[in-house]
Amino acid sequence: MSNQYVIVPQNYRSDSMVSISPADKRYFEQAQAKQKSPPQQMMFGGYSPSPSLQKTLSTQLSEQSIDEFGKMQKDSDTELVVQYILQLRDTEKREQALSELSKKRESFPHLAPLLWHSVGTIAIFLQEIAVVYQHLQPAQLTPAQSSRICSVLGLLQCLALHVQTRSCFLRAHIPLFLYPFLNTSNKSKAFENLRVTSLGVIGALVKGDDPEAINFLMQTEIIPLCLRIMKKGQELSRTVATFIVQKILLDDNGLNYICQTPERFFAVSQVLQTMIDDLHQSQKDDQRLLRHIIRCYLRLSENQKAGEVLKKYLPQVLKDPTQSFIKDEVVKKWHNNLLQNLSIK
Numbered sequence: 585m586s587n588q589y590v591i592v593p594q595n596y597r598s599d600s601m602v603s604i605s606p607a608d609k610r611y612f613e614q615a616q617a618k619q620k621s622p623p624q625q626m627m628f629g630g631y632s633p634s635p636s637l638q639k640t641l642s643t644q645l646s647e648q649s650i651d652e653f654g655k656m657q658k659d660s661d662t663e664l665v666v667q668y669i670l671q672l673r674d675t676e677k678r679e680q681a682l683s684e685l686s687k688k689r690e691s692f693p694h695l696a697p698l699l700w701h702s703v704g705t706i707a708i709f710l711q712e713i714a715v716v717y718q719h720l721q722p723a724q725l726t727p728a729q730s731s732r733i734c735s736v737l738g739l740l741q742c743l744a745l746h747v748q749t750r751s752c753f754l755r756a757h758i759p760l761f762l763y764p765f766l767n768t769s770n771k772s773k774a775f776e777n778l779r780v781t782s783l784g785v786i787g788a789l790v791k792g793d794d795p796e797a798i799n800f801l802m803q804t805e806i807i808p809l810c811l812r813i814m815k816k817g818q819e820l821s822r823t824v825a826t827f828i829v830q831k832i833l834l835d836d837n838g839l840n841y842i843c844q845t846p847e848r849f850f851a852v853s854q855v856l857q858t859m860i861d862d863l864h865q866s867q868k869d870d871q872r873l874l875r876h877i878i879r880c881y882l883r884l885s886e887n888q889k890a891g892e893v894l895k896k897y898l899p900q901v902l903k904d905p906t907q908s909f910i911k912d913e914v915v916k917k918w919h920n921n922l923l924q925n926l927s928i929k
C-alpha cells in the first residue's frame with residue numbers, strides 16, 4: 585500500500601483511519617477551487633428545483649448554483665428530492681429523509697450528482713457513518729440503527745455507480761470509511777445487512793468495469809476484507825464479496841496484481857477452495873456463488889504462473905470433468921475451459 589493512502593493496522597480502528605497526504609491536500613484545494621466556479625453541466629447534474637424552491641435554497645446553497653436554477657425546468661420529482669436533501673440538515677427529519685432518498689436511487693437517475701454537489705450532504709453521510717462505529721465493538725447495533733446506516737450506504741452505492749460521481753468518490757477515499765463495517769463478524773441480521781450493504785458500495789464501484797476503480801481498490805485493504813468475508817461470511821455477503829474479487833480478477837491489472845506475489849495468490853485460491861469444500865460438504869445448491877467461484881478460477885488459469893500452481897491446487901471435486909453439481913450451461917463451459925487451460929482434460 586503506498587503511503588499516499590491511510591495505513592491500516594491489523595485490527596482496523598476507526599480513530600486511526602484518517603490522514604491527509606500532500607497529494608490529498610492538493611486534491612481538496614483543487615476541488616474547492618472547482619466548487620467556486622462549477623461547470624454548468626456538473627451543477628446538480630443538470631437538475632434544479634422550481635423557482636418557488638429557489639428562495640428556500642438560496643440560504644443553503646452557493647450563489648452560483650442559484651443562477652443555474654432559473655434556466656431549468658420544473659420537475660416535481662426533482663423538487664421532492666431537493667426537499668429531502670435539504671431535510672438532511674435537520675437532525676429531526678434526517679432519518680426520514682435518508683430513507684426516502686434511498687428509495688429514489690433507482691428511479692431518479694440524477695440523484696448521485698445532486699447528492700455530491702449539494703453543500704454539506706457528503707459531510708452528513710460521513711457523520712452518520714462515524715456515529716455507528718461506536719456500536720460495532722461491543723456489538724450493539726439495533727435493527728433501527730442498522731436500517732438508518734443502510735440508507736446512507738445505499739446512497740453511497742448510488743455515488744459509486746454513477747459515472748459523474750465515481751471518480752470524485754474515489755479521490756475522496758470514501759470507501760475507506762467502510763473498513764470497520766466490513767471487518768465485523770457478528771452474525772445478527774443487523775450486522776449482516778450492514779456488511780452486505782457496505783459490500784454493495786464496493787460492488788457498485790466495480791460494476792462499471794472502470795480501471796480507475798480497480799486501481800483504487802488495489803491500493804487499499806478491501807481485497808483482504810472481502811477474502812475474510814468469503815471465508816467466514818453468510819450466504820449473501822459471501823456472494824457479493826466473491827463478485828467483487830471476480831471483477832478485480834477480470835481486469836488485467838487486477839489479475840496481475842493478485843498473481844504478483846505467492847501470498848496474494850494463495851490467499852485468493854485458498855478462500856476459493858474453502859468455499860468449494862463448504863458447498864460440496866453441505867450439499868448446498870448455491871449456483872450463483874458457484875458461478876462466481878468458477879469464473880474466478882478460470883480467470884486465474886489465464887495467468888501463466890497461477891495456472892501452473894493451480895494445476896496442483898485445484899480442489900479435487902473440480903478436477904472431475906464429469907461432475908454434476910454445476911447446472912448452468914455457461915458455467916459448465918467455463919469449467920471446461922478451466923480444465924483445458926490447466927491441461928487436466
Ligand code: TRP
Pocket residue numbers: 585804805807808811842847848849851852
Ligand atoms: N496490502 C496487501 C498486499 O498488497 C493487500 C492484501 C492482503 C492482498 N492480502 C491480499 C491483496 C490478498 C490481494 C490478495 O498484499
